[in-house]
Amino acid sequence: MSNEIFWGPDWSELAEMDPEISQIILGELARLRGGLQLIASENFTSPAVLAALGSTLSNKYAEGYPNRRYYGGCAVVDEAEIIGIERAKKLFGADHANLQPHSGASANIAIYGAFCKPGDTVLAMSLAQGGHLTHGSPVNFSGMWFNTIGYNVDPDTELIDFNSVRDLALKHKPKMIVAGATAYPRLIDFKKFREIADEVGAILWVDAAHFIGLVAGKAIPSPVEYADVVSFTTHKVLRGPRGGMILSKAEHAKAVDKAIFPMMQGGPLMHAVAAKAVSLKEASTVEFQNYAKQVVLNAQALSAGLEKEDLRPVSGGTDTHLVLLDLAKTGVTGKAAEGQCDEAKITLNKNPIPNDPLPPMTASGIRVGTAAVTTQGMKEPQMQEIAKLIATAVKDPNSTEVVAKEVAELVAKFPAYPRP
Numbered sequence: 001m002s003n004e005i006f007w008g009p010d011w012s013e014l015a016e017m018d019p020e021i022s023q024i025i026l027g028e029l030a031r032l033r034g035g036l037q038l039i040a041s042e043n044f045t046s047p048a049v050l051a052a053l054g055s056t057l058s059n060k061y062a063e064g065y066p067n068r069r070y071y072g073g074c075a076v077v078d079e080a081e082i083i084g085i086e087r088a089k090k091l092f093g094a095d096h097a098n099l100q101p102h103s104g105a106s107a108n109i110a111i112y113g114a115f116c117k118p119g120d121t122v123l124a125m126s127l128a129q130g131g132h133l134t135h136g137s138p139v140n141f142s143g144m145w146f147n148t149i150g151y152n153v154d155p156d157t158e159l160i161d162f163n164s165v166r167d168l169a170l171k172h173k174p175k176m177i178v179a180g181a182t183a184y185p186r187l188i189d190f191k192k193f194r195e196i197a198d199e200v201g202a203i204l205w206v207d208a209a210h211f212i213g214l215v216a217g218k219a220i221p222s223p224v225e226y227a228d229v230v231s232f233t234t235h236k237v238l239r240g241p242r243g244g245m246i247l248s249k250a251e252h253a254k255a256v257d258k259a260i261f262p263m264m265q266g267g268p269l270m271h272a273v274a275a276k277a278v279s280l281k282e283a284s285t286v287e288f289q290n291y292a293k294q295v296v297l298n299a300q301a302l303s304a305g306l307e308k309e310d311l312r313p314v315s316g317g318t319d320t321h322l323v324l325l326d327l328a329k330t331g332v333t334g335k336a337a338e339g340q341c342d343e344a345k346i347t348l349n350k351n352p353i354p355n356d357p358l359p360p361m362t363a364s365g366i367r368v369g370t371a372a373v374t375t376q377g378m379k380e381p382q383m384q385e386i387a388k389l390i391a392t393a394v395k396d397p398n399s400t401e402v403v404a405k406e407v408a409e410l411v412a413k414f415p416a417y418p419r420p
């Protein structure tokens, strides 16, 4: 072990040199601590991950891959990336891992680059039903440069309609089929997707951004054995640094690596790669497995509590960390609900529900997730409480001050980033 003094985040130095920005950073910490963070794509990453992110690894140019870089001086950072790759392969049982994607969207751009040519047909969940911008939105490269076809959920069960996925696949012969979404609360049957992909000779890509943390924690089944390629963000339930990652079968390793660099990205963010390695170590522990299971139990408790309050969980509940709620019975729009909850110090987002009668910017639903509150140590009894607080804030716009006080009492008992 080196006995050098760690050169890391120094708050007193930042406060002196740039009081404006240091106040903003402290203000954001106060905001995180002062309310309920229920955005389904957010979490509180650990101090260890933050330390790696705030390290001098940020300085190093390391275009290329370990032991095949374009610049000198990479021997030290190579070790971080090699350790990260090995941890990812072991944790997920994958042939190949690429830790360099700057974000989930960057990982996805590279997947199109690796497997498709502009104009190729790609079959993905339609955006209005829970798909992601990078799955074919007309304002995103995916919708501009590829012929994307959207599949839907069954209007009665609100589960993926596999008959329609298969029919669309047979009709359009896609080059690639995408499984994965941003607002789908249920398990996805990866085996069924694999069978359909095989029937039409398509690549199967699983965009696991939302739920990969639950896979890492062995709380839900893994897509890795079925998919040709799996992309994800590292900052959602997985609780790592903001960033992306790709896993693939050995036969696609070269294509994936080339698509990240040099096709889509320049130098990797080596501080982020090191922080990803740290978070993979954390995610390999029994503690993380218990965390992941509690995230799901909490989402189920929250869903049941909200259902009692007339906020209808889409598909009847959840198997994951997120709950999508239809507010029709309350007569409140998603947009109004988001604003009222915000006043009550409950951060969540409006979200379209399948076959939403309202436009996306208003929306009939809200989406909540339990990754962050579970990191704070909350369990089922707190979820019952949170369900009541959300329902009160949504149904009564005059209640927000009272609800905010109760939220403050609750989060004081389960502090985010507790002071030592």
Ligand SMILES: *Cc1c(COP(=O)(O)O)cnc(C)c1O
Pocket: 041, 103, 104, 105, 106, 108, 132, 134, 180, 181, 182, 207, 208, 209, 210, 233, 243, 244
């Ligand atoms: C969050 C998410 C992404 C994008 O991740 P960014 O890091 O915001 O670019 C991509 N796909 C899905 C399904 C997501 O949920």
